[in-house]
Amino acid sequence: MIPFIKGIFYDQSNRITKMLSDLTSSAINKEIDKTFLDKTVQMLEELNVDIQKLVNSGDLDVDVLANYNIIRYNTFHERLLMIELFRYLVIINYDTPEEYFKKKINRIYVEINCLQKQPIVTTISNSENYYWALPTYDIIAVPTGEERNLLNLPDLYHEMGHLIYNQYEPYLKVAIEANINQYYDDEIQRVDAEDRDPKLKPFFREKKSGWINGWIMEFTCDFIATYLVGPAYAWTNLKLTTLSSGKDRIYADSPSHPSDESRMRGIFFMLKIMGHTAELTQIEESWKEFLAASNNPIPSNYNFIFPQSIIEQLAKNVFAGCQTIDLRTYNEQVSKFENPISKILNDAWNELFNNPDNFHAWEEERIKEIGGLL
């Protein structure tokens, strides 16, 4: 057993050496962000040091520690996989689409006046996993081939929202956690005072936890995206919600995400704050018809999960926070740049509704145009 356990740690170390060799080879795309590359190399080297320390400590020679050493091996293995999946593969797969997105996100950051370091946009995702961001690694992943689409692109602003939230969280959410705690504490008290169903207590605790551990962040990123890209974000969200409707999940929440219905309510309120009254009427009408047509089940006590008062308070906080950190609203971008990317995304939805037969050609043309501007 001892030689085997020692052996698997040596194997782990060898794998790191091979990855390090790949990362320092001349085949790596020169456009990759140097800080990201250097940090990846540093993380692999640090992991290797930790493995070497353990190998040299003598702990691996003690048979009664085998069980604990296996746990250590598994933890190192996961650490290595994290680096491989979220950094190494991003670097190795960096190619023409990533170069295009790099220029595009540079332009978007100028248009929205975001002073953060731009993330790397990688095309290692797929249609099922769609867009995702890993703020701690400064990456946003989009599906392969996404550089040829416009209608999903508003979601890039939501993912940028995750990076903005990561840096400016206190400015954006302000005292919303206290509001949420107060709301649910009051409801829990009412269970005893009004002799309501005792099962509501764990229900309220679970929902409070959902808000604190994930929903605040997701709502905030929706609000940031709406602030930055305007009505187009609502249409893209409606498109995405269509997928949930087939699974009867429009009103369903998960520990990480609020329900699609509540998110749409939030987006509508943000559009209202921003003064997009005419567009809002049009989207709200489609949304109402969509809800009626999809006829998804509404869970019991739903009104206690996503109270409108909390959603509105958070939207107001995020709007004020975005102003504090000097981000430009959609309208401000249009005033300053005439045809910013956010405007092209709103035009895309309008074109889709007004000239659906021509949309494909129109979209191709706009993408070429954007390429020329970058």
Next chain:
Amino acid sequence: MSDISVLSNQYDKLVSTSDKVNNSVIAFKKKSILNDDANKTKYPKLKITTEELDMAKSILVLFLENIQKLLEDDYMESDFIPVTVLEDYKLRLSANPYLKEDLKKLLELLKQNQPVGEENITVLDTILLILDNERSSLFKKLRTARG
């Protein structure tokens, strides 16, 4: 739009707990091994300092006290375990009918600076195993969320 941001934060939290608890248990295990003089010759590199043991003790006391609270019916808060796996973790802990009693004994020993023997470490092994499983399954979720 995927769960990845939330899962990644929660995974980091669980790794931190799992590492701290595993290293703390190893510290007590080493102490137990080194109590036998024959082992000092058998494993010449094996060492454990008083500081390392003190640190291990303080980590374990806080961690185990939280488990004691979690074993109560309604309690669902933990600085050590992320919310995504908390319910499952609590369920797995509750499946062991002797855990409450064993934990009580172990905590008394730790708080009174009494020696921790092999029979006490067994309860820690059980908890570590649950923690290891939770960490692995959360990692799997994180990996799958990415695709």
